[in-house]
Amino acid sequence: MKNFDERMKEKLNQEDIQIPEKVHARVEETLNSLTEKEEKITKKHFSVVRRVLAIAASLAFAFLVLMPNVSVTYAQVMSNVPVLGVIIDVFTVRNYNFSGDQHELNAEVPNVEVTDGKNDVVLDINADIDTFTTNIINKFYEDLASTEGTEYGAVDIDYEVVTNNDKWFTLKINVTETQASGYMYAKYYHINKETGEYVSFTDLFDASNYAALEEYIVSDMKAQMEADENLAYFFDDPVIGEDFVYVTDDQNFYFDESNNLVMVYNEYTVAPGYMGMPEIIIPVDVYEPLMK
Amino acid sequence: MSKKEQFCQYIRECEKSMYILAKGIVKNDADVADVIQDSILKAYTNFDSLKDKNKFKPWIMRIVHNTAIDFIKKQREILNSEAQEQVSMPEPSIDKETKLTIWEAVQKLNFPYQTVIILYYYDGYSAEKISEITSTSVVNVRQQLSRGRKKLANLLNEEDFIQ
Incomplete structure (x- = not known):
């Protein structure tokens, strides 16, 4: 028996794939529609960007002030979330917008405020949101300066209240960073409205129970893959699958309206990129016995 | 050689590879034509960002791949919302x-x-x-x-x- 690859090469040499005329015609039509004008506009804009970036490199601190198309607005767009006992307000405290030839930044940074509750709780959350988003935004400008605006880059940050019931308030910060391809990730903040406390994953689950949660997660991934061949997770990867950790101390999660525990994974962490940000739902009867 | 001429030459050199990759993902020739057209327009808009033109082929193949995947995702959303039923391959x-x-x-x-x-x-x-x-x-x-x-x-x- 010949080697598979050798046999493939032999056969491929005997086959000639022809591009259908209608596809070829569309390619030519598209190429003919391109204009040189775009080149001139782009080059002109590039020279402006380069000059501005040269200044920005030496005056890093003044960067935001110097760029005419950067706007940082301080908004008070309030999303009032009335709850029993504790009232939680979510504000857009800052908007960042930048638009260049190759770069886009759109960021909405929220703050959380609790009235009739323990405001100390949200000070920590707001400080963390500030650090988290500022780091991303600073990196955007650093990349812009280091590439002199010649490589495409975009950052989008927004937020949403994913759960708001009698017990839980959960705020999600969504981030999408795009260069050659996109990368989506998120960070969640939870307030237990019954106690008014900020809650992290380690407050709810002891590390000794992570294995039991992982067992359920992997079985669910398996079931999903068996039901749909287009789905893929890394758990059965012969090399990295066994070493994968599916539950961590800083686990992204939330409780949905049916009180199921939803484990959220950033893009590329447990599955190929086309799967997006996978969510695994763990029913109450599975996770509740494992809680602290 | 102008930018447009250079770009067109690269595309023609890669045309067959672009077709085969897109056809493998979206299957239907009419959809393949849409995906390739969209990819060409995206590539031309960002052509200046490709510093090393020797890397044009993997670059355009990546654009075709991502465009084809986006096309399939959109199609699946439309099918799911219209038919309200699972469409399985x-x-x-x-x-x-x-x-x-x-x-x-x-x-x-x-x-x-x-x-x-x-x-x-x-x-x-x-x-x-x-x-x-x-x-x-x-x-x-x-x-x-x-x-x-x-x-x-x-x-x-x-x-x-x-x-």
């Missing part, structure tokens, strides 16, 4: 007596196997380069290649291909 099945060409067999593979097989055998890319084009880990690409080969061998139904 049919399992490739074939009469044992039927002899397929390699290309016919490749087109019967499901995503992502057809993509890695096309990039590996038709374009000669390494697993590392395929991982860059498809934004997948190298380990995963190798696994997909291995599974893709087995599926292809079954479809080709030839002794030489049985591993």
